[in-house]
Amino acid sequence: MAVGFTLVLVNEPKEARDADVSAIAALDEPTRRRLYDHVVRQPGPVGRDEAAAALGLARQTAAFHLDRLADESLLDVVYERRSGRAGPGAGRPAKLYRRSAKQIAVTLPDRRYELAGRLLAQAVEESAATGEAVQPVLRRKAEELGTHLGAAGGAVLLDVLERYGFEPGHEEGALVLGNCPFHALARDHTETVCDMNLHLLRGVLHGLGELGYTAVLAPAPGRCCVRLEPAA
Structure with missing residues (x-):
């Protein structure tokens, strides 16, 4: 039986390579890199308050850098209710961050x-x-x-x-x-x-x-x- 191609993995135009360079450059900022390293070490998604407390940052600072990492596709954003409740009165889902499945390589x-x-x-x-x-x-x-x-x-x-x-x-x-x-x-x-x-x-x-x-x-x-x- 013939094996098919997974073409999406080899069709990498210059724009995609430039995006990879941009993502790697985003990690050059020390606070952003610390946040990224913290998130990827956790077993589950991480909220802004948790990340800020763990690294001793202001919540606004943590939120800014986490969103930048998400914009660069280094982190994925998910929404979950942390209260464990559902339905009316359960509150709004929290914005959480986890490692992206995107692979980045620049040579x-x-x-x-x-x-x-x-x-x-x-x-x-x-x-x-x-x-x-x-x-x-x-x-x-x-x-x-x-x-x-x-x-x-x-x-x-x-x-x-x-x-x-x-x-x-x-x-x-x-x-x-x-x-x-x-x-x-x-x-x-x-x-x-x-x-x-x-x-x-x-x-x-x-x-x-x-x-x-x-x-x-x-x-x-x-x-x-x-x-x-x-x-x-």
């Missing part, structure tokens, strides 16, 4: 290890289920994903390459890729990861309907192993 240069990990895991699982060798499954999965990325949202080639961290540049009619989003994996498992990357980018070209370039392996120091050459 410079841009790396996409989760994308590679998911492709590799899907290939291993489908290979085990069907008996097909892992390498051809990985090539197919990578090309399918690349096709989806290229076809999504009416993008153009340079935009897609920039979005996924390849840092494209022009060189004698070709597009060279100044960054490998899978750098550490490609360094340690060169043949497997570069082959996956090649088929991912072939899929991108196919999804875009881009006939002006063809993806080829062209390893060079300090660059991605794939180069987009002018089509013959």
Whole structure:
């Protein structure tokens, strides 16, 4: 049985990365960081009064920073009645905060290890289920994903390459890729990861309907192993 893609986890436009940077920057404020650390250590949601008392802050200060953390999607807001009663006279639900399920990662240069990990895991699982060798499954999965990325949202080639961290540049009619989003994996498992990357980018070209370039392996120091050459 084929394993499907969880595309929402790899479709990360520049705006999403900028939001991650903003969220991390929000934690640079010492009081806000202390509040965040306090909330995530608690077994349940935390109210403003509880957080203020625990850290020796004014309630207004705690509320301001907790709301800022919620605005950055670092905390989720929930409403619960702490009285244990329901119905008329039970009072208004309290505004509480808990750790968000959002995962934040910012790497410079841009790396996409989760994308590679998911492709590799899907290939291993489908290979085990069907008996097909892992390498051809990985090539197919990578090309399918690349096709989806290229076809999504009416993008153009340079935009897609920039979005996924390849840092494209022009060189004698070709597009060279100044960054490998899978750098550490490609360094340690060169043949497997570069082959996956090649088929991912072939899929991108196919999804875009881009006939002006063809993806080829062209390893060079300090660059991605794939180069987009002018089509013959």
